[in-house]
Amino acid sequence: MPDKFVTFSADGALVNRLIKGVHDIPVGALAIDEALWFRLIQETDGVWKLVEGVIEKHPLPNIEPHPLTREEVEALRLRAYADPLTGSDRYFAEAQRMQVMGEDGWEGVRAAGVARFEAIQFLYPWSPPDPDVAELK
Numbered sequence: 737m738p739d740k741f742v743t744f745s746a747d748g749a750l751v752n753r754l755i756k757g758v759h760d761i762p763v764g765a766l767a768i769d770e771a772l773w774f775r776l777i778q779e780t781d782g783v784w785k786l787v788e789g790v791i792e793k794h795p796l797p798n799i800e801p802h803p804l805t806r807e808e809v810e811a812l813r814l815r816a817y818a819d820p821l822t823g824s825d826r827y828f829a830e831a832q833r834m835q836v837m838g839e840d841g842w843e844g845v846r847a848a849g850v851a852r853f854e855a856i857q858f859l860y861p862w863s864p865p866d867p868d869v870a871e872l873k
Contacts, residue, residue: 738767742776750784753777803863816856824853
């Protein structure tokens, strides 16, 4: 007697994986064997669909990322600058403390801060301007 079931949406996409005794099995759920069950829970490199009565894996859709807005880039940069382990702000704070305390070597720490600051800006570049939007002058 099968104990593993699946349900699909109207367009054939996998919706639920169900285990008898753990889940309520709805009318219309399809019973599947252990081999297919393990494929359904382990193979995440595609979309499982029911096509003409056959359960098959289709490639993941290719989704192009949307260009980030200036506000989104600024938020990413600010979080990156402030990160206590990898950000640039920690170098600037340390250099300032060293300089105020009269310690040597603050220039090197400040230079490391500048380098990390520039690396973060390179990591999160401004989005190219939208050619359909007129520039404000």
